[in-house]
Amino acid sequence: MKVTDALDGALSTLVERPVAILPAYLIGQSAGTVARTVPLLGLFVVYLLALSRGRIDALEDALEETDPTLLRGEEGAIDPEAVATSELDAAVRNLFTPDVVAVLVLSVAVGLAAFVLLEAVIHAGRVHTVYAALQGRRPLEAGITGAVRDARPFVGLRILEYGLYLLVTAIYGLVVFLASVIYAADEGIGLFVAAGAALLAPVWLFALLAIAAVFVFAPQAVVIDGRGTFGGLKGSLGFVRRRPGAFVVYVVIAFGIAGAVGVLSAVLAVLGGAQVASVLTLLAVSPFLHLLKTGIYADGERIDPDPLLSGARRPVLARVRDGWRTSLSSLWTFTRRTPGLIALSLALFGLGTVGGYYAVGGFALETPLPEDPSAAFGPFPIGTFALIAANNWLVAVGQSYAGLAFGVPTAVNLLFNGALVGLISGLSGDLLLVAALVVPHALIEVPALAISGALGFHLARVGWRRFRGRSDDAALASELRLAFWVLVGLAVVFVIAAFVEAFLTPRIAGWLL
Numbered sequence: 001m002k003v004t005d006a007l008d009g010a011l012s013t014l015v016e017r018p019v020a021i022l023p024a025y026l027i028g029q030s031a032g033t034v035a036r037t038v039p040l041l042g043l044f045v046v047y048l049l050a051l052s053r054g055r056i057d058a059l060e061d062a063l064e065e066t067d068p069t070l071l072r073g074e075e076g077a078i079d080p081e082a083v084a085t086s087e088l089d090a091a092v093r094n095l096f097t098p099d100v101v102a103v104l105v106l107s108v109a110v111g112l113a114a115f116v117l118l119e120a121v122i123h124a125g126r127v128h129t130v131y132a133a134l135q136g137r138r139p140l141e142a143g144i145t146g147a148v149r150d151a152r153p154f155v156g157l158r159i160l161e162y163g164l165y166l167l168v169t170a171i172y173g174l175v176v177f178l179a180s181v182i183y184a185a186d187e188g189i190g191l192f193v194a195a196g197a198a199l200l201a202p203v204w205l206f207a208l209l210a211i212a213a214v215f216v217f218a219p220q221a222v223v224i225d226g227r228g229t230f231g232g233l234k235g236s237l238g239f240v241r242r243r244p245g246a247f248v249v250y251v252v253i254a255f256g257i258a259g260a261v262g263v264l265s266a267v268l269a270v271l272g273g274a275q276v277a278s279v280l281t282l283l284a285v286s287p288f289l290h291l292l293k294t295g296i297y298a299d300g301e302r303i304d305p306d307p308l309l310s311g312a313r314r315p316v317l318a319r320v321r322d323g324w325r326t327s328l329s330s331l332w333t334f335t336r337r338t339p340g341l342i343a344l345s346l347a348l349f350g351l352g353t354v355g356g357y358y359a360v361g362g363f364a365l366e367t368p369l370p371e372d373p374s375a376a377f378g379p380f381p382i383g384t385f386a387l388i389a390a391n392n393w394l395v396a397v398g399q400s401y402a403g404l405a406f407g408v409p410t411a412v413n414l415l416f417n418g419a420l421v422g423l424i425s426g427l428s429g430d431l432l433l434v435a436a437l438v439v440p441h442a443l444i445e446v447p448a449l450a451i452s453g454a455l456g457f458h459l460a461r462v463g464w465r466r467f468r469g470r471s472d473d474a475a476l477a478s479e480l481r482l483a484f485w486v487l488v489g490l491a492v493v494f495v496i497a498a499f500v501e502a503f504l505t506p507r508i509a510g511w512l513l
Contacts, residue, residue, distance in 0.1 A: 003249045006295035010288055013133050015316070019323075020139045021287055023484040024129040026397050028122045029282065030409070033398035035115035037409040040416055042107025046100050047359070055095050062091035120158040124150045127223045130290045134298060140477035146223060153222045156229030157215065164211045172204040213240065216247070220297035239297060246296050254289055261285055268383070275390035282394075323488070330482060331451070331489025338454045345414055345453030349446065352415035356422025381502040389498035392445060393491050396452035400483055403456025404463040410456030417449065440508050441501035448493040455486055 014021065050056050128146025133139040214237060221227050221235025240247045265277040335342065395417070402409035421442075425434045462479045465471045 003246050003296060006292055007253075009134055009295045010291035013130075013291055014284070014288055017133055017139070019481060019484065021129055021133050021291075022283060023140060023480045024122075024126045024143045025282055025287055026484060026487065027401045027404075027480070028119070028126070028286075029394060029398040030401035030404065031115055031118040031122055033402040033413055034118055034405050034409045035111045037402075037405075037412045038111040038114060039104075039107045040412055042103050045103055045107075049097075049100060049103070050095050055091070058094060059091045116158055116162065117155055120154040121147050121151045123158070123219060124154040124223070126286075126290055127219045127294060130287065130294050131220075131223055131298065134291065134295055138474075138477070140480055141473045144473040144476055144480075150222055153227070153229045153232060154219065157218050157222070157232060160229065160233075161211065161215045165208060168204060168207045168211065172200060175200060213247075213251075216240075216251070217293065217297050220294050224294070224298055243296075250293060250296055253292065257285055257289065268386070274387065275394065276386050278394065279390050327485045327488035328492070330485035331493075334455065334458075334482070334486045335451055338458060341454035341457045342447075342450050344457065345450035346446070348411055348414040348453070349418040349450060352418025352420075353422040353425075354418075355415075356419030357426040358422075359419070360423055360426035385498050385502035388501055389491075389495045392449075392494045392498065393487075396449060396490055396494065397487055399449075400452045400455040400487060401459065401480075403459040405460075406464060407457050407460030410453055410460065413456075414449070414453045436508065437505060440505045441497050444493060444500060445497035448490050448497060452487070452490060455483055459483060 047056075125143040125147030128150070129139040129143030132142035214233060217236040217239045218232040221239070222229075222232040225231070225235050227235050261277055261281060264280070265274055268274050268276050395413075399410050399413045402413065421438065424438075425431060428434050459479060462471070462476060466473070466476045
């Protein structure tokens with residue numbers, strides 16, 4: 001297939017059949033939520049250990065007995081020596097016993113391993129999804145089936161790729177370390193060694209790029225050719241040798257898009273809305289590049305799209321209008337049918353809030369009231385508005401689809417977000433200030449978060465039925481599409497909540513305070 005044909009296929013498929021593809025990409029947002037669950041549980045265990053041994057009380061006592069002015073030097077900065085000899089330092093050090101450190105390290109390691117494994121399986125589902133979309137088959141069903149079938153080779157590819165990156169980087173780091181040691185021992189010889197190590201930097205970068213090039217089409221080889229881990233690598237290398245021009249063009253396009261997204265991210269970061277670029281990458285850039293790469297490798301395999309899954313070349317505005325109606329209708333229907341799950345989500349969020357508040361009861365700070373709360377985000381906080389809306393929606397997406405892991409990550413995420421509110425309230429020491437700055441937008445944002453939590457628990461039931469063999473991939477795919485529409489509807493709610501938080505909450509706080 002010519003690259004131009006693959007470009008046309010990728011664009012038309014993404015534009016004509018977004019609902020058939022995008023749920024597979026939103027699911028990817030859940031990998032971080034699921035993986036983060038393990039360290040969060042580890043922190044909770046650490047807190048219980050410290051609490052049961054009286055070390056939290058000791059820290060509270062040390063805080064009360066420590067005069068902050070004695071910890072500062074002549075210029076007002078924190079004096080490390082004064083801190084090191086204070087009772088506060090001893091109380092903090094007393095928290096990190098060997099078993100506490102072991103729990104923290106183990107939970108982080110398990111979380112990272114879970115992220116790598118989940119991300120690889122989700123990647124398998126995505127490639128199967130876009131390949132089915134290009135062929136006109138039912139994408140999500142194919143993605144679910146393919147993710148289960150090809151989980152092992154995709155996990156193998158990811159471990160092998162990351163392992164090679166770490167190996168090359170470790171070798172380069174060892175060379176730099178040895179050069180620094182030789183330079184410290186003999187400056188004359190060390191200058192030549194250091195210069196040699198500096199010249200190795202381009203070699204290290206080239207090695208990283210070479211590894212990436214070897215693996216670039218390996219996922220497509222696994223899915224399209226039915227290969228295993230090493231067979232996928234062989235297929236990727238064979239494609240690069242067979243069609244170097246197509247490989248170069250794809251790399252140029254991918255780097256060009258990555259550069260454009262990087263520039264956009266930098267601009268949005270200056271404006272305060274960097275998360276908007278993450279949403280754009282999730283919904284457009286990643287699906288397009290996967291469609292393009294799969295279309296190039298598939299070399300001409302495409303049939304007419306299934307009219308049941310496609311917009312059938314209807315006008316874009318008509319499809320947007322219908323999508324808007326479908327999303328709001330799906331959100332309303334789901335909310336009306338799951339009051340119990342929504343109540344459960346609110347209860348978990350409230351439990352986390354109460355727990356967070358009382359966990360820091362002895363650490364309350366004297367927080368001075370701001371002179372002008374209405375100016376907290378500036379006169380035109382458009383960047384803040386975009387950042388809050390995008391971040392909250394991405395949190396909801398991850399929390400919802402993480403429910404497929406039997407609901408545990410969804411529950412932990414609700415408790416954690418509630419605990420953050422409780423921690424802020426407890427540390428502030430001024431509940432009126434917290435209420436003025438939180439309640440106005442929380443009246444909209446928290447119910448939306450609870451609905452996404454209810455969606456996660458609903459998917460937990462759906463995933464459990466599929467796991468037990470009581471339903472099939474088609475039924476699961478249907479629920480994933482429903483979740484997509486509910487989340488699109490929730491995006492509207494989070495936009496409203498972000499508008500209230502960025503533009504109205506500071507002014508309301510200014511009137512009250």
